[in-house]
Amino acid sequence: MAGLKLGATSPLKVYLGATAVSKIYFGATEIWAAGGSGATLVAAAGSFALTGSTATLKRALKMSAAAGSFILTGNPATLFQGIPPLVADAGSFVLTGNATALLYGRRLAADVGAFALTGNAAGLKRQFRMAAGAGAFALTGNAATLTTGAPFPLVNGTNTSLNDTLVTSHTVLLPASITVGELLIIVITLGGASTTLSTPAGWNQLFKVEGSSRTSAGYYRVATGSEGASVSVTSGATRKSRHQSFRISNYQGTPEATAANSLSTNPDPPTLTPSWGSDDVLWIAFEGHRGGTSSPTTAAPSGYTNFATGTTTGAANDDAVCSTARLTSVASSENPGVFTVVNSNWVAATMAIRGT
Incomplete structure (x- = not known):
């Protein structure tokens, strides 16, 4: 008899809703019986379906399907506590149900086939990432919320x-x-007449x-x-200066x-077209001038x-002004x-920082 395991654990009982089952078959093959040993559930070219009320999958469960379809349904179909990737090949992948909560850094990936995540209040949290290949990708549902772990770079300080x-x-100061x-x-930015600036070590x-x-x-x-609390920048001549610093993740x-x-009343950051093409980008616009x-x-x-x-505190040409503002967008230029x-x-x- 083939085995069934959830993670490294062979279940003693399996329920569909509130009913305990005595045996599980894959096609005509018995893969689990109450009290028996366990193994991984795997489907080949045919379809794979796991259904039932409160179909709960825990602790390092991995599910995979080949060219056929993969479907996980149930109310509420809850996936949590360290489940590794759910992966589908060329067939379709669908995750449905009411309040299908996906937590703790999970990744869903699909190849050429379609990928869809549906449900009411499908909450995706904590650095969740979903990727799809050449096929279609859809996220639907009422209040389908994605939080903490957006694709854009994050200014942390x-x-x-x-x-x-x-x-x-x-x-x-950093x-x-x-x-x-x-x-x-x-x-x-330095005040006064132009001089040189040396790149800090x-x-x-x-x-x-x-x-x-x-x-x-x-x-x-x-x-x-x-790094410490600050970095020193050297100028070729004595000048006043104004500065800003950022720390960025993601x-x-x-x-x-x-x-x-x-020379005008409107410092104009020029158009920037980053080498990486269209992506999730944090843009920082900068201007600096003398005059205080x-x-x-x-x-x-x-x-x-974030303007x-x-x-600097004076009002002469020796004084300096330094300004920045920020924007996030999916774009190939700005x-x-x-x-x-x-x-x-x-x-x-114009500065561009590429998101993950």
């Missing part, structure tokens, strides 16, 4: 800082509670503009846990950016949120629109 005296070593593996980004240049009475740059690195690859500069409190930034690009701006400032020499940049 930020910080702002300034150097309000003329220095060549600019202390940029966000608190940095976690190993997070993406760290800093942006810096262990960091990578994201963008930089030096010239025509304007100096701004962005740098990034992957956190190793050795990303992949390396960020990309493009920058422009001009005499030339504040008053508005971010339309549609952008953050700051100046043109953020303009910031609004009093007329000034500015640098503007």
